[in-house]
């Protein structure tokens with residue numbers, strides 16, 4: 193079959209990794225359309241990500257703006273604008289703040305597990321992997337408890353707004369407006385009476401420097417929803433799917449739960465929730481000897497770099513004990529995922545609690561993959577299990 197890169201085909205959706213293997217071997221810098229170049233080897237993906245002056249993020253699109261103003265956010269800017277914005281949000285989104293959330297993440301996780309424990313069955317996605325990150329982001333942003341249900345609905349709308357289907361976008365625009373309005377008011381309220389939440393921290397940063405607008409704070413809240421929720425859901429789903437498909441590894445994890453953090457890294461590497469993103473060339477350039485003109489779109493495939501044998505020996509093998517150092521699932525360079533510590537912590541706690549509470553976790557029929565252009569995850573992951581002996585709880 194001729195080599196192609198078309199993520200819309202069923203063949204690609206069924207097994208993107210087979211396509212990546214061919215790309216790396218036959219055409220590591222593949223010209224796939226008029227102005228479109230696909231980069232698939234680890235070293236070349238890293239090269240693209242480490243050179244933002246040549247491979248710009250400006251074309252990445254911002255948060256979905258109803259009025260099309262295309263507000264600048266950290267994801268769609270390059271240095272020096274990016275450096276400035278990233279420093280502001282870094283101040284508000286510290287690793288310490290994230291580490292302090294562990295008890296609360298555990299409490300939420302336990303509450304969600306309690307709801308399904310007696311039944312011996314759950315859909316991991318709907319029952320845990322979706323509600324956990326949404327609840328955490330709502331709390332980080334400081335959404336009042338009585339607005340949490342609204343917030344969940346808006347989140348779905350914001351996430352769907354990134355979907356390709358324009359009619360779906362149209363239908364959800366009311367929720368998007370409500371989301372914007374709520375956060376614009378929230379910013380105003382924090383100006384008058386700061387609290388201990390992320391919006392207040394951003395307002396403080398704005399007042400200190402005077403260069404972050406209300407619009408930009410709202411866009412950042414939206415970015416957190418888009419960048420942080422579905423990705424974390426997919427990490428938890430993909431990791432569980434991998435473990436169910438490799439029961440011997442699930443056993444090793446049970447024998448020693450201290451392996452969970454490395455299992456999470458391996459799941460990120462082996463089945464990356466963000467498969468690829470986009471960059472735009474600012475000048476004529478070359479990747480691994482292939483010339484790429486200025487103004488073209490480059491697609492660095494993070495998930496393919498992660499399956500490159502030159503970097504990860506026997507890369508197609510899922511191995512919870514391997515050295516995963518340098519994997520690209522959170523990107524690399526200046527745009528390295530801001531939420532990586534939070535995503536790692538949520539996944540760690542989720543698996544600690546699931547393995548502690550449930551024995552004999554197995555896949556039930558009707559698991560379903562998510563249909564998405566560049567995200568990879570499970571839409572449904574039905575599991576059966578037995579409660580663990582009381583002494584293990």
Ligand code: HEM
Pocket residue numbers: 249266267268278329415416419420421423424427464465466469494520521522523524526527528529530531532534535
């Ligand atoms: C497993 C879960 C996650 C994965 C796989 C993931 C993946 C990524 C990747 C690949 C990038 C780099 C984008 C680029 O190269 O242009 C990124 C950036 C980002 N992520 Fe995550 N992410 C996850 C969770 C989160 C969470 C929980 C949050 C926030 C609560 C978050 C917030 C962000 C933000 C704000 C950026 C933009 C950073 C910048 O451009 O400087 N992510 N993420």
